[in-house]
Amino acid sequence: MASESVELRYEEAKNPKSVTELSVELFRDLVKKELNEAPREVVGSKVKKQILKEINSDHIAPVRLCQILLQLRNPNDPDAGGTVINEGPPEIDAERLIMAKNPFAKGAFGKVFHGSLYDTTCAVKQIPLKEEKDVMAEIRIMHQNHHPNILGLMAVAKDDRHVYLVMPLMSTNLKSFLRGKGKTYSPIQRCDFFSHILKGINWLHNQNPAILHLDIKAENILLDEHNIPKIADFGLSVYGETVLHKTTVGNMAHMAPEIMKVHPFGPAADVYGLGVLLWEVMIGYEWELVVEQQAKQQLDRNFSLKDSAHMKCLFNAIKTRNFRPPMSQSQNWPRSFTYLLQRMWEEDPNLRPSLSTILEDESSKLYFPYIRDDYVVRLVNSKIENDELGREFWLKEFRENPEKEVPWNSFVGRFCKFFQLKAGTELLLEGLAIALNAESDGVGRGVTLDGFACVSKAFGPFERGTGTLESIMDVMKHPWMWTTIDVNSAVQNLQGQDAGTFLVRYSTQPSVPFAISAVTETPGKGKGIEHYRIFKTSKGNFALKVADLENRRFGSLVEVMEDLGVKDTLKLAGPNLKNLSRAQLLFMEKAENLGYVGSW
Structure with missing residues (x-):
C-alpha cells in the first residue's frame, strides 16, 4: 500500500477516537518508512529491532502504532510520547489477561498469580493502583535490563483498581529448589549455579547509574525449566552509587550493616546480601533455619525468634557484633571459599569486594572461577587416590566439567594422547571401555569421574604405555568379572x-x-x-x-x-x-576371535 494514503490520515491518527478505525497495515507501512529514515543517533539498531518486533505483532493496537509514529517524527517532543523510543513495555488491555483466583506468591508491593495472555502461560503481579508510582522503577528495571539471569517483563496492564505486571512463568524459586532437587547438587554445580546470580546482579551494578537490588533472598531468585536462576522482585530497588534511606530496607538475614545503621549505602550492600545467599546455596538451606539455635549459643541461651526484644538483640548483633552465618570445620570448605565469604560479610562496606572483582579480576584471590577450581581439585583428589598420573590426566582433560559424563570417542582420544599409546592397542582399549562400564560405540554410556576413579583404584596407579591396559584386559577376559554391579x-x-x-x-x-x-x-x-x-x-x-x-x-x-x-x-x-555379565558378553563379541577368551 502506498505510504501517501497513510500520510493523508496521519493528522486524523492523532485523534484517539479515530485511531481505532485506522488500518493496522497502513500504519505499519508508515512506521517502517519512518524507522528506515530515522538517524542512528535517534534510533539505534537494538531499539530498531525492538520496534520492528513490536509492530509486527498480531496483537499490537493502532493506538500504540500511532504513539511510535509520533515519537519517531518528534523524538524530542514530550507531547509526542517522550524522548525514548519504546521506553516502557507493551501496554495491553487488562481484559485480555486471564488470572487464577488465588495468588501463589507475594512480592514487596503485590501478589503474584498464575495467568495467561494471548494463550501464553505467564505470571501476573497484581499491584494496587495507588502504588503505581512506587513500582515505576521496578517496571523500568525489568523492561530495560535484558540479561539471561534477570527476570524480564512481557507487558503491563491497568484497570481502575490495579496495575498488572506480566512476566514469564518460572518453575520454582531458590528456597524450594534448595529443599528439593538442589539437594543432589554437588559443590561444583552449586558454584556454577551461583555464578549466574552473581552475573545478574553485576549487570545491574554496571548500569549507569548503578541499580541496587536491596532485597536479595532465596524467594527472589526464580528458576526456569532448566534450573537457570533469574533475579526477580525489584520492588525495593533503587538507582545510584550512593543512596540514603530514612528507614531500613530488605530482610534482616541479608541486610547489610550500613543499611541497619541507616548510613549511606551502595552496591556493596548487595554484595553483603549475596554473601549470605552464597552461604545458603553452598550449605543447602536458609540461615533462618539455624539462626535461632546459633543465637542461643552465641547471644542468649533463651533466645527466641518470637520475642521482639531478642529480635532487636539479633539485629544489633548483625549490625555491630559481626554475627554471621556459622562456619565450622565439619563443612570442609576450601580456604579460598571461606575467605571470600568473610570478605563479602565485612561490616565496613569499603572492605567488601565488588562483583567485578569477584567475576572479572583474575589477579585477585577472590576471583570466583579460582574458588570453583579449588572445589574441582578437591573433588578429583578425593576420588582418584594414590594415582598421580590418573589425577593429572582427569584435571588436564576435564577440569572445566569434571563431573560431566564424557562420550567414549572424546575420552579415548585424550587418553591415548596423554598416556602415549600408539596404534595397535584397539583391543586393549575395548577392555578399558568394559572396565569403565562405557559404550565404545560412542552412542551409549560414556565415561564418568566415578567410573575412572573405580578403575584407578582397582588397576592403578595408571602408567604411560600399555602396562595398565594389559592388567585390565587380563581381568576382563574372565567370566567371573562383573565390574560395576552393586x-x-x-x-x-x-x-x-x-x-x-x-x-x-x-x-x-x-x-x-x-x-x-x-x-x-x-x-x-x-x-x-x-x-x-x-x-x-x-x-x-x-x-x-x-x-x-x-x-x-x-x-x-x-x-x-x-x-x-x-x-x-x-x-x-x-x-x-x-x-553372562555385560563385561563377558562384550568381551566375547569383541575378542573371541583374537584368542583372549578365558575360562575357569
Missing part, C-alpha cells in the same frame, strides 16, 4: 545358583577395589550368599581378610582367583552363572 544386583544374579557359584565385582569401600560374592551352603541352614572383600595394600598387593588367608599377598586379582588356597577356603566351584 551388592543387590550381585545377590539377584546369584539367587537360585549352585553352591560355590560366584562373581567378582568392584567394591565401593575405600581401599577395597574388589569383592567376591558367592553362594554358600551350610549344613542345617541351607544356601546363603556371602561377600568377601579383596583389599589393596600400600605396596599395591592384594589380600583377603579371611581366616587362613589374612597373611597371604597376591600380585594381581587373577592370582587371587586362581589360587587353590582361596578356592578351597571360600569353597568356590566356578562362575557357572546362568546369566
Whole structure:
C-alpha cells in the first residue's frame, strides 16, 4: 500500500477516537518508512529491532502504532510520547489477561498469580493502583535490563483498581529448589549455579547509574525449566552509587550493616546480601533455619525468634557484633571459599569486594572461577587416590566439567594422547571401555569421574604405555568379572545358583577395589550368599581378610582367583552363572576371535 494514503490520515491518527478505525497495515507501512529514515543517533539498531518486533505483532493496537509514529517524527517532543523510543513495555488491555483466583506468591508491593495472555502461560503481579508510582522503577528495571539471569517483563496492564505486571512463568524459586532437587547438587554445580546470580546482579551494578537490588533472598531468585536462576522482585530497588534511606530496607538475614545503621549505602550492600545467599546455596538451606539455635549459643541461651526484644538483640548483633552465618570445620570448605565469604560479610562496606572483582579480576584471590577450581581439585583428589598420573590426566582433560559424563570417542582420544599409546592397542582399549562400564560405540554410556576413579583404584596407579591396559584386559577376559554391579544386583544374579557359584565385582569401600560374592551352603541352614572383600595394600598387593588367608599377598586379582588356597577356603566351584555379565558378553563379541577368551 502506498505510504501517501497513510500520510493523508496521519493528522486524523492523532485523534484517539479515530485511531481505532485506522488500518493496522497502513500504519505499519508508515512506521517502517519512518524507522528506515530515522538517524542512528535517534534510533539505534537494538531499539530498531525492538520496534520492528513490536509492530509486527498480531496483537499490537493502532493506538500504540500511532504513539511510535509520533515519537519517531518528534523524538524530542514530550507531547509526542517522550524522548525514548519504546521506553516502557507493551501496554495491553487488562481484559485480555486471564488470572487464577488465588495468588501463589507475594512480592514487596503485590501478589503474584498464575495467568495467561494471548494463550501464553505467564505470571501476573497484581499491584494496587495507588502504588503505581512506587513500582515505576521496578517496571523500568525489568523492561530495560535484558540479561539471561534477570527476570524480564512481557507487558503491563491497568484497570481502575490495579496495575498488572506480566512476566514469564518460572518453575520454582531458590528456597524450594534448595529443599528439593538442589539437594543432589554437588559443590561444583552449586558454584556454577551461583555464578549466574552473581552475573545478574553485576549487570545491574554496571548500569549507569548503578541499580541496587536491596532485597536479595532465596524467594527472589526464580528458576526456569532448566534450573537457570533469574533475579526477580525489584520492588525495593533503587538507582545510584550512593543512596540514603530514612528507614531500613530488605530482610534482616541479608541486610547489610550500613543499611541497619541507616548510613549511606551502595552496591556493596548487595554484595553483603549475596554473601549470605552464597552461604545458603553452598550449605543447602536458609540461615533462618539455624539462626535461632546459633543465637542461643552465641547471644542468649533463651533466645527466641518470637520475642521482639531478642529480635532487636539479633539485629544489633548483625549490625555491630559481626554475627554471621556459622562456619565450622565439619563443612570442609576450601580456604579460598571461606575467605571470600568473610570478605563479602565485612561490616565496613569499603572492605567488601565488588562483583567485578569477584567475576572479572583474575589477579585477585577472590576471583570466583579460582574458588570453583579449588572445589574441582578437591573433588578429583578425593576420588582418584594414590594415582598421580590418573589425577593429572582427569584435571588436564576435564577440569572445566569434571563431573560431566564424557562420550567414549572424546575420552579415548585424550587418553591415548596423554598416556602415549600408539596404534595397535584397539583391543586393549575395548577392555578399558568394559572396565569403565562405557559404550565404545560412542552412542551409549560414556565415561564418568566415578567410573575412572573405580578403575584407578582397582588397576592403578595408571602408567604411560600399555602396562595398565594389559592388567585390565587380563581381568576382563574372565567370566567371573562383573565390574560395576552393586551388592543387590550381585545377590539377584546369584539367587537360585549352585553352591560355590560366584562373581567378582568392584567394591565401593575405600581401599577395597574388589569383592567376591558367592553362594554358600551350610549344613542345617541351607544356601546363603556371602561377600568377601579383596583389599589393596600400600605396596599395591592384594589380600583377603579371611581366616587362613589374612597373611597371604597376591600380585594381581587373577592370582587371587586362581589360587587353590582361596578356592578351597571360600569353597568356590566356578562362575557357572546362568546369566553372562555385560563385561563377558562384550568381551566375547569383541575378542573371541583374537584368542583372549578365558575360562575357569
